[in-house]
Amino acid sequence: MNKICFLILAHKNHNQLLRLINHLKKDFDIYVHIDKRSKLSLKSFDNVNIYKKIATYHGDVSLVNATIFLVKEALKNNYDRYIFISGQDIPLKTNKEIINFFDRNKDKEFISFENIKNSDGIYKEMSFRLNAYNFGKLYRKLLSRKFREIVSNIPFIKRKTPENIYYGSQWWNLSHNAIKYILEYVEKNPQYLNRFNYTWGSDEFFFQSILLTSSLKDKCVNDCLCYLIWGGGTPINLQMEDYEKIKENINDNLFARKFDENIDNDIIDKLYGDLNE
Template sequence: MKIAFLNLCHTDPELVARCAKRLCTDPDFDMYVHVDAKQNIEPFREALKDIRGVYFTPDRYKVYWGGYNAIHACFELIRAAINSDIHYDYYVMMQNLDYPIKTNRDIKRFFEANKGKEFIRGCPVARTKDWEFSRKYKLFYMKDNPYGKVSNKNPVKLLNTIASIFMSITTIGFNGIIHENDGDYDIYYGCAQWAVTDECARYLDDFEKTHPKFNRKMKIMQFPDEEYFHTVVHNSKFREHCIKYNEPQKRWLVNWRNLTYFEFPKEVTVLTKADYQKLKEVPDLFCRKVRSDISKDLLDELDKENL
């Protein structure tokens, strides 16, 4: 069971190295790393240089909060793995501050026991009457810029917001169904961390290259990394291989976890040693989010338990 862990990174190279060291002690596990092009890659190269099975993507994108460049970066990771000389059974999408909470043996046994399943749940949001969902596609988002979390008091952010509001006139009537040359695609959303089989990963790769209308719509949606892959999979034959599919609509992202435990009262909670016992009892393979400083005692406990 060969597994490629695809890590979308922008901060804390020490944590990335610690995670890679944990996973890549298994010769069947490799990690592919995309470092946000806004960041200096050298601290990551230095931290990861002596770890077997770590590969950096040849190209990098500037990834902004909620922007479409995250999709480009994810495909860089997918393609770096599928175009390698190694055949992987699974591709596991991770995000920087994720960390394994099970042993490598447990992770491998889990995927062996569930071989052929796709771990990418999707919440159906097309035609929804719930504004919490429909605003994701009814409004026009322009997030690939450095002003995503900046206050509207910033003049450039204010102009960007005004332009987005104006452009939303062109999208407000959209019902969440993307019309492509080969058919219609109902939009789904879900967690940005997921795992898919080799066949599904190659299908995603080909889809992105051959569906320009779909891509154009996703570029102006809210948080496309929570919608792109889920929409493609749940409008394909692979939906029947998902751990769950045809699920009813349900609010809040924590209800759509795949393999990664996280808490999201207002923003994703940074986990600490106080969460250790809870993490031991959850079925998830990974947790989010941890930091090499704040979460050090927790990471020490997890490593002591699982190495």
């Protein structure tokens, strides 16, 4: 049987996060990083390791740094499988079903991906994200996209779109071999991480671009195993009205996201209730 751990990034919703942790910790070790700016206050307990080291910002390289921190902590205990989710995810399968799934798929790396060169439109948009300088939420609100395009084309600060770049979901389910390869790659190529400084959406390029240009490429399955509905460039908060869609589209999805106890706690109760039937 696979030895599995969960890596969780969180920043809000104390009760919802604790419910997720308590559900998973019965069968898995848990590593949680809470945004340093958050008011959430949890301490490590049982097989749950809580950290609050890095201030994280949406779309920022700080999310990559927090993820790498969790990976390094978990790697000390040599798991077979590392499952990376957010504190706003909810399991769609029981712990036993999750274990069985990865027992059947030991050599597969589940991570969504697409080559940015697959279309001119995608390449243009992703090149903008990679090359326009991002200095946080305030910067993006104050300065228009057009202005940032102009700034990013100033000769002495202009950045070039890297070769062999893939993008996809921030969340993934990777084997020990993949995790070890990623950390070794980052250690040997420090300029790779540095390239994502001031890059919008770093977390959606970073891991894909390492794995899909490695010898592990053929083991990568284009699926992060998480159900979500996009709206306005970000996943919507799922509510009771989405329940039937969630259940109809489970397939091999192990999780769904995202949920917010302050918006609709009933859907959270409903989905956890399904796991206990």
